[in-house]
Every structure is written in C-alpha cells, then in structure tokens.
Amino acid sequence: MERNLILAFESSCDETSVAVIENGETILSNIVATQIKSHQRFGGVVPEVASRHHIEQITECISMALAEAQVTYDELSAVAVTYGPGLVGALLIGVTAAKTVAFAHNLPLIPVNHMAGHIYAARYVKPIEFPALALLVSGGHTELVYLAEPGKFEIIGETRDDAAGEAYDKIGRVLGINYPAGKEVDRLAHLGEDTFDFPRAMDHDDSFDFSFSGLKSAFINTVHHADQIHETLDRNNLAASFQQAVVDVLADKTVRALQAFPDVHQLILAGGVAANQGLRDRLTTELAAFKNVELVKAPIKLCGDNAAMIGAAAYVSYQQQQFGDATLNAEPGLSF
Ligand code: KG4
C-alpha cells in the first residue's frame, strides 16, 4: 500500500495543533501548543488573544510536527485543516496556513469539520464500524450523532442551550476553579457524594435533546444562597451532585438513542468532556446491557482539541476524493 501522509491543522479555539498522520491510523506526530494560561485570567477564551497566539505559534508547530514525524514536505500526500465550527479569527489562521502549504507544495487540501474530527479521535482505538452513534460532548457542543456510513453525519439530538463543557466551566468558576474547569470538577466529584438534588432537565421527554442551563443556574443559586446566609457548602459534594446530574442525562439519552437505532454497531464517546471519568465509567456500565454495541471511548489524551483527530477524519475525505481549493474560508457556525 502506498504510504499516505497527511499534514493536519487545528486552530478552532485555544490550541494550536499540527500533526502528521500515516494512512489515517498512525500518529507520527501531534504537536499541541495550548494557550490556556493566557486565557485563564479572563475566565474564558478571548478571541483576539487566541488569534494572536495561533499566528505566533503555527509556523513552529509545523516545523516540530514534520521533524518529529521525520517527514519532509515532498513526502506529504495532502494537507488537512479544521474550517469550522469555532472562532472565526482562530480558524482563519489554520485555514490560511494550510492553504499556503498546499499551494506551495502542490498538495490537495482537505477541509475538515471540527466535530467530525472529535469523533474520529476514536479511530485511534479501532476503526469505526458503521452504522455508529456518537455522543459528542465538548465545550461548545453536546450532540448525539448518527453515522450511517463514512462521511455521513446526522444530528439526532443536541443541547438547546449550554453545552455540557460550558456548564462545567461556569459552575467551576463559582467554585473558584480556573478555566477550563471540567477536569478539576471531575476530580472533586470523585471525592464527594450526590447530596444536592440538582435538576435533570429533559431526562424523560421523547427527544434526544439536552438542556444544561437550568442545572447550571440551580448550582449557582445554591452556592450564592449559601454565601448570603454565611453557610459553607461541601465543594466535593457540590461537584459530585453536579456531575451526577450531567452524567445521568447524558447516559439516559444515549441509552434511549441506542434503543431507537438498533442497527448501531458502535457507540463512540468523544469531545473534551469525553475525558470525564464519571461519564466513561457510567457508559461502560450501561453498555454492558447492549450485547451488539461496542463502546469506543476516544483516548483521553485525544479528547481535547488536537490535529491528530483532524488528520484521521481527513483520511476519509481523501479516500472519497473530497478536496477543497484556494477559495476555502473559515465557517465559524459550521454544522454537520
Ligand atoms: O473539545 P474541547 O477540547 O474544546 C471544544 O471544542 O469545546 O472541550 C473542552 C471542554 C471544556 O469545557 C472542559 O472543561 C471540558 O471539555 N473538559 C471536561 C473534562 N476535561 C475537559 N469536562 C468534564 N470532565 C473532564 N474530565
């Protein structure tokens, strides 16, 4: 088999990442330059700051990715890039860099949807078997996606307000935890118990949609009320109760979606929040009841934004000969 080498770019939010992927399945390099420290003092990602960091770091990331992979431009088969969804200024840096490399080295350009990239992080565990269902949980999205065949994505349910990761980050701020708070809330949750009765919105309706803003507000109100009456609440129990509410809803809806789509061979768990240990454990338990469905959890180190996942998704487009051209633009609101 001819050696396929894709140089992949990811710059949709606060990580600048460049990877070299072989045959859509082997990571030769995956450089991730995170900007989290620069955004922490603002409590979230500042778009202008993100764009500036991407500009400063992307050239170095390309050099490091090629060097670590021991690959030269001449050996590349294609260049892939996230073109949406994400912050427009941030996306533009990656898109411009990828177009430049593709043009300079006469390589095909592969536009990749960031959310498809998250799903394909699971590809590094094992090949996707279609039809598959993906629970996609990140800082900006919470979706259940049905994958009928390679390159086909259908959203069957999504959040009507906050994404799960966004809720983690916002309640984390109330607990005095730095952005992004998900990982630390997850750690505290394992030290506490579900003692607060937080709401589980839409848990029992017929749709596969989610809602997390009511839970977020209930959490914030509980903490503020305690502050007013000078009562100290147990942080670990607060975190555990919040996490239990999030995991309950995500797991219940996923189980119902699996029941509604009995042809599904795999459940893929992906996106930044897929690193959550409570969610990983709960889905492992729930999936034991589905003898014909295999749970494929994206590797924890590939749950957050990275270019390796973009390269894996791009390989499918490469095989389908779906290429972009010099007119490719950032699409901040891109959906499936
Ligand atoms: O996918 P991602 O890296 O960026 C987006 O595309 O949004 O997701 C980042 C989100 C953040 O909200 C972060 O708090 C959350 O993923 N996150 C977690 C955990 N690790 C990261 N949320 C819950 N538990 C975790 N262990």
Ligand code: ZN
């Ligand atoms: Zn992401």
